[in-house]
Amino acid sequence: MAFCLTATTVSSAADDSTTKYFAQLRQRRLFSLAEGYCLSRLSEGKLSQGRRTQLTIELSRTLSEHARFTSGQEQTELWQRATAAIDELLKSSPQNPRRLLLQTQRALSLAAQGEHLRWQVELFPYDETLKPRAVAAFDQAILQLKESEKEAAEQLRKTGRRRSADADALSPYELRSLTNHLGFQIGQALVERAKLDPAGSPDRVATLMEAESWLSRLAKRSAEQALTLDSRLLMAESSRMRGDRKQTAAVLKSMQSENSARELLDRMKAVEARLMLDEDRATDAAQLLSRYRVERLRLPGELQYLQIEALSSLWAVAEGRKQDDLATQLTEQIEAHADRAEAEVGGFWAYRCRLLVETMRETKRYGVELATVVREARSNYSAGRIDEAVEAYGRAYETAERGDNDEIAMEIGYTRASVQLQSKNFNAAAEGFEQLANRFPKDSRAATAHLLSAYSLGRAYEQKRTKLRREKYTNALVRHRTGYPKHETMAEATWMLASLEERRLQVTRALKLYREIPVDHRRGPLAEVAVARCYEKILDRVRELERPIETWENDAIARLATMTSVYANQQSPLGIEQTEVCLRFARICLNRARPDYRRGAKLLDLIEASRIRQMREQQSDPAAETDVVKRRWKLLYQAATQLRIVTLAGGGRFDEAKSLIETLADADARDVLGILDGLSELTANADTKTRNEMGKLQFDAAQELDRRRNELKPTEQKRLDHCLGQAYVATGRSTEAIKVYESLLSQTPKDRRLLKTVAELLTDCGTRECLLNAKTQWRKLESMERAGEPAWMSARYQVVWCLFALKEHDECRKLLAVTRLLYPALGGDELRSRFAELEKKLPAKR
Template structure:
């Protein structure tokens, strides 16, 4: 077990113990020993783990003790389990105290450290009381099988004194240095340690350990000579080598505490010549050498002896690395913490060292301490005039917080860094990263939304020409889009320049926003001419650029801009149909290997642009006929595109376009047997829709009824038939309700068709005068979680509900 722990194979050691304890019936002594080893292993595992893993390991250590005692209330070795449980609390409190002392944790955590130490002291005091009562009884009688002897219990009591004194010492060190409370606690620890020494022989191992702790307490009380006397008794022939090394470690600390740097340097040099003694090593001794090197480094810095300071600096860094690699994370972490706390004062003297220590802490997942180290390194770099270094270090600290998902603090750090150094080449990017973190925070806290928007606005105002500002404009535009604030969304996207890498995304985003913005003006009864002209002009500029020339080679963004520009002109500027035709034809001529879907849509819009001009209906038909002769499939794609055009074109133009569509469908009708089955079905549906759009209702009804009967699984045909029924008389509308309900029964809930079917049922009921029934359908769908927020249906449902409630 000890070998596994030394190699820091804690999980393997824990598994070994748990498997053995859960196995066949064990002798009581072995069972007790395994339980003690399991508790000890969990505690050591916790001490060698990052902060975010410790709590669970401390809990497992204490749970192992509690379960053993619950399952074995009369176990002959139960007192050893209780002793180890107390030592778990003591180790937990001591580690917390050490990290508080090193500035590695929040000072607010001092109370949790005190509580662990108080609880440990209470358990140890109870054990002492129990032992004081049990030892005389055990001496008078023969111990039961597997019970500890009176001498073993006495040794355990001495150890309890020793550990209780250790608890008092740690509690005392949580008070201000040299305060009355600290002095009282250390004095009490000394008195407690002195008691076992009156009965223990000088060569008993426990006496050595107690003398070491006594020397430590005397050093802390400033009693240097008394401490040295104890050390001299430990560093002699006949004493265990590991104990002697610990005594030498304490001798170094006495020299440091008494400011005897000359003697400390002698001890340091002796230690550096050989860290081992008779094959034994000591992590505590190596750590004391590290403390001495730091002190020498500080002294050389104060004496402005740069050469000597550099020597001790390098030695300190090497020994810190050695501690981590040789003695494990616990000692490596303590070395990093002390390195950070012990940096020499002065203009940037330790920024590089602090940075390296912070990097090490980060790699060990000691994130809280890593951030604190980066902060100190940043301040030192800034003090030393190293602006670039300060920026990089502050950026690293913010990145750590981002990784920890502490987005609010990360955003604050990135913003502060960028605002403090706005001219830095990475300032804008850092600020944008702060905005990204603020967005993450806003996702879980709505109150952070305004801070997010404010950061985006600040980014745009401070670095208006940067790529990061272009990205901020995209994010700001999307934020407004999500709130259906179309005009601000347009303004945000429009700010992205044609030279930006984000321009294609801006064009793709602004197009639907222009359309929604113009629709909102129509809904509000406002004029659209000026805004439509502004939209068309922006999209035209997106194609022509600053020089006002057509691109030599058209990109997907150019093609999209042309198509969207034409759509706006055709929808809102009937006087600009000729201009729409021109840009569409130009785009088509320069389309190159453009996707077929884009070409079909452009051709559909081109037919609309031609047909909408006085006296040019025949030109539109000729164009369709030419396409049909070349490729029936292409003409079918074009007819499908015209269906969507009809749906969004002006009411006064719809019948004319539908008539052209019907004529083109009739051109293609004789060739339908040559089309694939699905294509022939599409042609039949398109022709039926065109019949309906041109007012030929009876023919359309007959066509749709036949289609619906022959194609019961076609959602598009069934919905088309239902829509046509909804435009008829009362009997037809009742039939439409049945049709929509059949569609609902076969449609996935909350899909687009499902929303449409629900709405259409309510609309049919409204038309029949069944306003209460319609309102119930609408209200239920609006209120059923998650509701319709964020969907295109919310406004439609709410508008119809308002009509129903009048």
């Protein structure tokens, strides 16, 4: 029975139809529609007091009912709005003749809140916050209901049979109906409140006796009234809860002859089934509900739950007696009933049915004692009480371990550590997983647990990057690779260690590790990309340090040539990772001292042929890829187009390169920018003619794109300026290039790459003004690097060179002497040699 005002409190046919209208909306869960209609009508100024009161009550009821189907903050807000709607009208119209109805609805809203919280207590018995909230809601509701009942009875006594002259005032009939209704709701609230006390406790018995004293007055009335039958049935339920089974049976028997409505009959069957279960007559309860299902065709949620509860009791007996065949049959029946409840009823009762099934499974798997603790842990986790869940899983783990059940102990320990990992308690998770791997080394999950221990340490390192945490993470991965060399987790550990080394800029170590990952492993394709990426980084670094590059270049070409030869022979189009490998390999070929345009062109041809095949296949399944994947493909194809322009120019096919650029004229401005940016830099090692031609092509295209500048975002406009600067440099127009780059540098003065570009251009310019400015820029760059490191020493050399070029020889000598004194190595052999050559050029000191 729901806590609500019934139609008996409304006298007119119009009011009755309105009540039914809102009841139907709530039944269909059209809460927003009902709430919107109420709020819209209440906002009208010309409403009678009675109409405004009724709409406010319906709004409060709707908000209360809506709250039952939500959770968290939204639910709390709906409960608050349900009472606030009543309070606002009570405050604005203190003389409202139907004030009593508003007060009653406010109390019933609290009772409905208490009932919902009591249901939550049943679902989550280990959540200690729910019961006090439910008790408080019921106690407050009961107090307010009693006050309203007293006031209604007093008004009825004073009014007698006379009707008030005020049309909105409650009639004697309405007051009488309201008084009876309040008495029933008080009894119902007391019965629901008693369910929160332990069975057989003095508090429960006292609360139920008080409930029966309220209900007994209504139960003695004519059986033709629905409220009378509801009161009798509620008294039967109260008697059952007190343990007075004879009284319960007597009341139910007396009601059997009544021509009861289906809804009342359903509730009678529920009380009868619960009575049988109380008396350990699970077989009778199951048979009762089975017969009733045949009569009714479909059971309501509570009866479906009770049927499963009866069958579960029979299953427990069969399990205890080792009647395996019977237990199996009962299990199948229980699961079928749970599926049916989910399909036919859903909601609260279906969830409770499913919980019964899970309880049965857990009892069979873990035993009664352990299953109870596991349920407690799971309930705490579901309610978001992570610390309590971890503690309960810990107790369950200890219980399982004492029982010498290694498999279950591993399962529970694994779950506990997983919860700790998910809750970002990384160190505790790492300890838990490692303990499991060491305690149960023969378990199939031991290797995975050990890897998760390492992973947890890695997350701890990411959380706070300290040397100690990094070493713990590294050592854990090394131990895993040593301890599980043939397990499938070996490759994953290698990937994690390689990624760590790459992030730490230990690219050579990372490369070696990436190469160990099998191609057919799930990380295999990404590992191949990482191999190509590491080769690129190493080659760029060797060039930057001006060290011999042939060995590394030959190794990269040999490795990547073997890798890509497999791609060329496969039947399917290139995957996204394979395309990236080809692209990086082509870039390596073009960045050689003597660019290998032929090999680069072959790799780009492979990408293009694969792209065409892929486009054909996508026509049959256009939604096969996500937007993220499509974006990644787009960037790869833009880079491939950029490299194709370079290979054409490098091969002397300038007209074809120009034509390819011209085909971009109608493309999206951002796509064109992605291709032009850095284009001339890719020909840095080409001959003079190729560089100049490439520079002209980029310059013309960049100028054309500059006319569409307004199509680009501010950050993209900066990239376009970079393109123009690169084109100016490539075509030997250093003055214009300096202006462009200095403008960009003024916007981002701490951009090291840009600062270095400006400094190099100013140095190459060679005028006194340029050299003075270059010296300033090199000093800024020097201040951004760590003293003594190669990058710092390279910037220091340029400062010294500028002093020499400006003929500030004394200052040049002093800076050279200080640098040599503080940093004798001078950044390595190459830089030391350059310092020595510069020193020889200095004129003798006068």
